[in-house]
Amino acid sequence: MNYETTVRVYDAMQKGDEQLQLQVIRSAIRYSQMRVEWKLMHAEQRLEMSPRRTAAHNAFIDALNILSRSMGREGQDNEWRDILGDDRREIGDFGCFLVAHMGILAR
Numbered sequence: 001m002n003y004e005t006t007v008r009v010y011d012a013m014q015k016g017d018e019q020l021q022l023q024v025i026r027s028a029i030r031y032s033q034m035r036v037e038w039k040l041m042h043a044e045q046r047l048e049m050s051p052r053r054t055a056a057h058n059a060f061i062d063a064l065n066i067l068s069r070s071m072g073r074e075g076q077d078n079e080w081r082d083i084l085g086d087d088r089r090e091i092g093d094f095g096c097f098l099v100a101h102m103g104i105l106a107r
Helices: 003-013 018-040 043-073 079-084 088-105
Strands: none
Touching: 003 079, 003 088, 018 043, 018 088, 043 079, 043 088, 079 088
16 A cells, blocks of 8 residues: 555545545544554553454555445445555555645644
C-alpha cells in the first residue's frame, strides 16, 4: 500500500453512502491511533492492548466491507475493495494512509 493508491481508493469510495464512508474514516482513525500508540509501548503494554487493537482493526475491515457491499447492491463500482485485497497488514497500512490523507485534505 502507498499514498497514491490510498488516494485512488478514497476517491472511488466517495461514490458510496456518506454515512458508511464516515464509518470507514472514523474506524481508520481509531485503528491508526492505536497503531501509533502500539509503537510507543513496551512489550507488557502491547500484550494488554493487543485484543483492543485487533478489535479496532477488525472494525475497520468490517466498515470497508460494509461500504463495498452497499455500493455493489446499488450498482456502483466497488472495485476499490479488490485493490485493497485481504492482507491485514496492507489494509492496516491503508487505514493509516487514509488518516494522513484526511489530515492533508483538512488543511
